[in-house]
Amino acid sequence: MTVASRRTLLKGLGAAGALAALSGCGVPSAYIAADERGAADRSARDKRLAFANWPLYIDTDDEDAARRPTLEAFEKRTGIAVTYTEEINDNDEFFGKISPSLMNHQETGRDLVVVSDWMCARFVRLGWVQEMDRARQPRVAKYLDPLLRSPHFDKGRRYSVPWQSGITGIAYNREQLGREIRHVNDLWADDLKGRVTLLSGLDEAFALLMQGDGVDITRWTADDFHRVCDRVEKLVRGRHIRRFTGNDYIKDLESGDVLACQAYSGDVIQLQADRPEIEFVVPEEGAELWAESLMIPNLARHKRNAEALIDYYYDPEVAAELAAWVNYVCPVPAARDVLASAKDKETAALADDPLIFPDGAMRKRLAIARDITSKERPELAKRWNGIAGL
Structure with a gap:
C-alpha cells in the first residue's frame, strides 16, 4: 500500500499569507463575527453532506479503490449520503479556492474540510469556521488523544477535530x-x-x-x-x-x-x-506533533450531519480501521487495543508501531508548536x- 504525503510546503506568503496578514492589521472585511457564521441547518430534512479531503487519506477497498468501507458504513448506519471529494492537494491552494466565498460571507459548498494545523489557525483567526457542538460528539469528547486536545490556535478544540496526526x-x-x-x-x-x-x-x-x-x-x-x-x-x-x-x-x-x-x-x-x-x-x-484537522466552514448547510460524521470516526473500531490503512499517528489511542486484537498478524502488529501509537516515552517528547501569528x-x-x- 502506498500513501502519498499530504504535508506540503509553504511557498512564500502567497494569497493565504496576504489575507492572514490583513486580518492581523485590523482590516475588518476578512474577519467574520461569531454571530454571522451559521446558516439554517438542513441536516434533519436533507440527509447528506459534502466532505473535502486530501488524496489517499481514507481507507479504500482492496479490490475496488472507488469504494471507501468506513464511509459506506457511516452512510448505511445514518442514512446520510456523503459526497466525498479528494480536492485538497495543497493548503494554500485550497485556501485560495474557498477564501473568496468565506471572505464575502458566501457558502463554500462544503460542509467539512481537512487542513493542516497552521492553516486551521488562519481559519480560526479569520472567523471562517463554526464552533462544533460537543454535546453531539460524545466519542470525540471521550476518545480524543489528550496530547491533541488543546493546541495554541484552538484551545479546547472548539473549531477543529484531528483527522489524522x-x-x-x-x-x-x-x-x-x-x-x-x-x-x-x-x-x-x-x-x-x-x-x-x-x-x-x-x-x-x-x-x-x-x-x-x-x-x-x-x-x-x-x-x-x-x-x-x-x-x-x-x-x-x-x-x-x-x-x-x-x-x-x-x-x-x-x-x-x-x-x-x-x-x-x-x-x-x-x-x-x-x-x-x-x-x-x-x-x-x-x-x-501535528495534525490535519476537520473543520466546518461558515454557512455550511449540513452542520449536524458533519458533526455526526466526525464523531463516527472517533469510534475506536472505526478509527482502528482508518489507522490501519493510512498509517499516520492515530488521534484515538483506544484504537490501539482494537488493532492488537486483530486476527491478521500484520494488522495486529500496527498496534505496536510507535509511529502510529506513540509509546509513553515517546509521548513525553512530543509537543504541538505555538502557531505563527498573522x-x-x-x-x-x-x-x-x-x-x-x-
Missing part, C-alpha cells in the same frame, strides 16, 4: 551512516556534510530546529526563531545542508544522496516497507524563505 522528526539511513542519530544537533556532524536536507516550508521546519536548541515550542519567541535561522544560514553557506525539500526528501533517502533529513512519520512508515534500513527518530530533546508571519517568512531559497 503525525510527527516531524528525523529520518536517516543507519546502515550507510554507521551510527545512531539521537539529537537534532547530530545532523550537523562532519560526516553528514552535504548529505542533510531540511524541509523548505516555514511551518513544517521551524519547530524541530528550535527543539534542537532546547526551546519550548509551545511558547517560542522571535528571538528563538532568529537564533535558529542564524545557525541554519551558516550551515547553508558552509554547504553542510544539501538542499531544502518538499516531500521529495524520500527520493533523496532512497537514492543514498542524503543520509539524514527532516521527515514525517507517515512517510517513513511507508518507506520502511521496502527500505528497513531507514529509521525514524524522535530526538531526545523532542519533536513536533503579525509575525511576514517577517519570519521573509527570513526563512530567504535562507531556503523560496
Whole structure:
C-alpha cells in the first residue's frame, strides 16, 4: 500500500499569507463575527453532506479503490449520503479556492474540510469556521488523544477535530551512516556534510530546529526563531545542508544522496516497507506533533450531519480501521487495543508501531508548536524563505 504525503510546503506568503496578514492589521472585511457564521441547518430534512479531503487519506477497498468501507458504513448506519471529494492537494491552494466565498460571507459548498494545523489557525483567526457542538460528539469528547486536545490556535478544540496526526522528526539511513542519530544537533556532524536536507516550508521546519536548541515550542519567541535561522544560514553557506525539500526528501533517502533529513512519520512508515534500513527518530530533546484537522466552514448547510460524521470516526473500531490503512499517528489511542486484537498478524502488529501509537516515552517528547501569528508571519517568512531559497 502506498500513501502519498499530504504535508506540503509553504511557498512564500502567497494569497493565504496576504489575507492572514490583513486580518492581523485590523482590516475588518476578512474577519467574520461569531454571530454571522451559521446558516439554517438542513441536516434533519436533507440527509447528506459534502466532505473535502486530501488524496489517499481514507481507507479504500482492496479490490475496488472507488469504494471507501468506513464511509459506506457511516452512510448505511445514518442514512446520510456523503459526497466525498479528494480536492485538497495543497493548503494554500485550497485556501485560495474557498477564501473568496468565506471572505464575502458566501457558502463554500462544503460542509467539512481537512487542513493542516497552521492553516486551521488562519481559519480560526479569520472567523471562517463554526464552533462544533460537543454535546453531539460524545466519542470525540471521550476518545480524543489528550496530547491533541488543546493546541495554541484552538484551545479546547472548539473549531477543529484531528483527522489524522503525525510527527516531524528525523529520518536517516543507519546502515550507510554507521551510527545512531539521537539529537537534532547530530545532523550537523562532519560526516553528514552535504548529505542533510531540511524541509523548505516555514511551518513544517521551524519547530524541530528550535527543539534542537532546547526551546519550548509551545511558547517560542522571535528571538528563538532568529537564533535558529542564524545557525541554519551558516550551515547553508558552509554547504553542510544539501538542499531544502518538499516531500521529495524520500527520493533523496532512497537514492543514498542524503543520509539524514527532516521527515514525517507517515512517510517513513511507508518507506520502511521496502527500505528497513531507514529509521525514524524522535530526538531526545523532542519533536513536533501535528495534525490535519476537520473543520466546518461558515454557512455550511449540513452542520449536524458533519458533526455526526466526525464523531463516527472517533469510534475506536472505526478509527482502528482508518489507522490501519493510512498509517499516520492515530488521534484515538483506544484504537490501539482494537488493532492488537486483530486476527491478521500484520494488522495486529500496527498496534505496536510507535509511529502510529506513540509509546509513553515517546509521548513525553512530543509537543504541538505555538502557531505563527498573522503579525509575525511576514517577517519570519521573509527570513526563512530567504535562507531556503523560496
